[in-house]
Amino acid sequence: MSSPAEKMRYATASLPSILRAVQIAINGGTIDANATASQDGFAHHARNISATSLDSHQQQDWRARSNKVSFDKHFVIDDANPTCWQFFGSSSAYSLAVEVLVAAQARFGKLTHPEIYTGPEFKLNLEIPESLEHHEFRACPSREEVEMLVDLYTSSSNVINGYSDNAQISTEIDTYLRHQGSAVKYLTGLEAHQFFRVAMICAIAAANKSRQQPHYGTEAFNYYVEAIQCAEEVTSDISIDALQSLLLLVLFVFSFPRRGDVWKLLDYACRLSVELNIHCETGDEYEDEQSRQRRRSIFWGLYCLERTFGQHLGRPSDLPEEIITAEYPATLTTGPVDPSYTQYMLVSHTYRLIYLRSEIFRVLYMPAVSPDLPRSWYEDRFEDFHAWRNEVAHIVGAPDHILGMGTLQCEMGFNTSINFLFQPLLLRALAATKRPELIHNHAQSEELVIPRESYDAAVRSIEFYDRIFCAPEGTPEGNYPVTIVSAHYIHQATLTIMAHVLLALDGRLPLVTFSRDIEQFPKTVDQEGNVHVEVPPIDFSNIYDISDACLNLLNHLANRWTGMVGILDLYKEMHERVLPALASR
Numbered sequence: 001m002s003s004p005a006e007k008m009r010y011a012t013a014s015l016p017s018i019l020r021a022v023q024i025a026i027n028g029g030t031i032d033a034n035a036t037a038s039q040d041g042f043a044h045h046a047r048n049i050s051a052t053s054l055d056s057h058q059q060q061d062w063r064a065r066s067n068k069v070s071f072d073k074h075f076v077i078d079d080a081n082p083t084c085w086q087f088f089g090s091s092s093a094y095s096l097a098v099e100v101l102v103a104a105q106a107r108f109g110k111l112t113h114p115e116i117y118t119g120p121e122f123k124l125n126l127e128i129p130e131s132l133e134h135h136e137f138r139a140c141p142s143r144e145e146v147e148m149l150v151d152l153y154t155s156s157s158n159v160i161n162g163y164s165d166n167a168q169i170s171t172e173i174d175t176y177l178r179h180q181g182s183a184v185k186y187l188t189g190l191e192a193h194q195f196f197r198v199a200m201i202c203a204i205a206a207a208n209k210s211r212q213q214p215h216y217g218t219e220a221f222n223y224y225v226e227a228i229q230c231a232e233e234v235t236s237d238i239s240i241d242a243l244q245s246l247l248l249l250v251l252f253v254f255s256f257p258r259r260g261d262v263w264k265l266l267d268y269a270c271r272l273s274v275e276l277n278i279h280c281e282t283g284d285e286y287e288d289e290q291s292r293q294r295r296r297s298i299f300w301g302l303y304c305l306e307r308t309f310g311q312h313l314g315r316p317s318d319l320p321e322e323i324i325t326a327e328y329p330a331t332l333t334t335g336p337v338d339p340s341y342t343q344y345m346l347v348s349h350t351y352r353l354i355y356l357r358s359e360i361f362r363v364l365y366m367p368a369v370s371p372d373l374p375r376s377w378y379e380d381r382f383e384d385f386h387a388w389r390n391e392v393a394h395i396v397g398a399p400d401h402i403l404g405m406g407t408l409q410c411e412m413g414f415n416t417s418i419n420f421l422f423q424p425l426l427l428r429a430l431a432a433t434k435r436p437e438l439i440h441n442h443a444q445s446e447e448l449v450i451p452r453e454s455y456d457a458a459v460r461s462i463e464f465y466d467r468i469f470c471a472p473e474g475t476p477e478g479n480y481p482v483t484i485v486s487a488h489y490i491h492q493a494t495l496t497i498m499a500h501v502l503l504a505l506d507g508r509l510p511l512v513t514f515s516r517d518i519e520q521f522p523k524t525v526d527q528e529g530n531v532h533v534e535v536p537p538i539d540f541s542n543i544y545d546i547s548d549a550c551l552n553l554l555n556h557l558a559n560r561w562t563g564m565v566g567i568l569d570l571y572k573e574m575h576e577r578v579l580p581a582l583a584s585r
Contacts (some may be wrong), residue, residue, distance in 0.1 A: 072101065088314055089315065095313075102431075162300070163251075196231070513535050
């Protein structure tokens with residue numbers, strides 16, 4: 001069976017079946033798992049759970065039914081075996097895609113042409129990859145080339161994830177160059193670990209560099225083929241080095257999803273981290289400061305990756321917060337510090353943000369149906385995010401002017417976290433617009449609202465990634481890693497923007513703010529003396545520029561990962577049909 005990462009990569013390419021799920025959801029029916037596939041038999045079926053819930057409660061009040069809708073999605077990925085499916089929770093961009101499609105097609109009719117997705121590039125490759133035994137090794141790369149890639153890794157991916165000791169890497173390049181091109185599969189012990197680390201680091205850096213120079217994509221695979229021959233040796237023991245090897249594999253698979261089972265790798269890494277006891281502070285008085293910092297960096301780097309990817313799929317964590325006592329690698333300090341340490345502090349601070357998101361995930365997304373939470377709960381979480389952001393700004397000054405990996409990671413994390421927080425409200429609002437009647441009373445408006453902050457955060461996310469893709473090579477933005485997790489955030493931001501456009505066209509639900517800083521908004525006082533905040537409508541005057549940037553980013557993703565062309569084509573057609581309707585208003 002193909003890996004979860006591979007299934008995720010192709011989920012967006014299975015538009016014929018997704019659109020079938022959308023049409024059935026509009027009609028209030030259910031999905032037949034044995035329904036006929038597309039013309040060549042490889043298109044995947046989709047199962048929209050919310051459609052079944054809607055059908056079983058047709059005669060009940062909309063408010064009562066809306067609280068029982070599940071926004072989790074199951075996509076059947078193997079026509080020959082309807083029980084083979086991929087789960088995406090309501091935190092996933094693909095769950096949002098289904099609701100956006102339902103709302104768009106209910107208003108504008110059929111949007112796409114499924115017959116264009118019939119090429120072999122969209123088929124799930126369930127065959128075992130050809131053996132690496134017959135790989136013809138290329139000429140040995142020069143020391144300068146290897147050192148350049150190692151430097152790129154240490155100044156980008158390793159700043160964000162903190163898996164590798166920079167000083168240690170530089171001493172291992174000789175081992176790599178000495179054994180490159182030989183029978184490295186017979187290496188054992190320390191030399192196997194050193195060769196594997198350098199080869200994987202070069203593979204990850206080359207994958208990052210391929211954004212500006214496409215031929216480095218092939219180089220990345222060449223380094224990976226060399227390293228993978230030592231994989232069994234370097235991951236078979238219980239050690240920090242073995243955990244580091246697993247994490248390097250995870251980083252590579254984030255750029256090449258078909259080259260490994262990323263969910264299984266993360267599962268192994270989480271289990272090994274607990275076995276090694278790096279998830280907690282042991283109080284070992286013999287542990288030196290360097291080992292302590294490395295342990296903390298590796299654990300929190302793993303936690304950040306595992307939780308971010310889990311939220312992408314809508315799955316629970318293999319590292320429950322209840323067992324974690326490990327301190328963060330660095331704490332924010334006042335006073336002048338080395339610029340590189342400032343970036344290190346900022347990245348460490350993003351681990352706290354992921355911890356906050358994980359707590360929200362358990363409350364907001366883990367229940368089988370969307371919970372009915374009071375507005376004050378969302379306001380409190382929104383204030384938590386702002387408190388986190390203000391803490392950074394207060395300690396290190398104006399972080400937006402300190403360009404580096406930590407700054408970029410904080411900016412990206414803050415904006416995407418706001419989208420993450422308010423996605424359930426968008427899902428519920430989109431589902432409500434499918435009904436011809438809405439109960440307009442105070443209680444209903446408390447449950448069905450449009451969060452203004454999510455649109456602003458989505459626009460900032462698009463502007464962020466637009467800078468990343470347009471940045472010249474060698475700059476911090478040009479070196480910032482773009483992976484399948486980045487693709488998830490871009491998909492989520494573009495769909496959030498389109499969701500707000502569709503809700504604005506519908507016009508029946510109130511636009512509200514969850515910020516407690518209401519001085520910026522006009523206010524009115526009723527006869528009883530109550531103050532009401534008037535939230536101005538979203539300014540869509542530059543929506544075409546924003547949407548063009550969305551299309552540009554989606555095109556970049558489709559060029560890099562073929563299976564992601566589906567969201568590009570969907571968004572392109574909504575851009576051509578939905579935006580003119582907004583302009584006419």
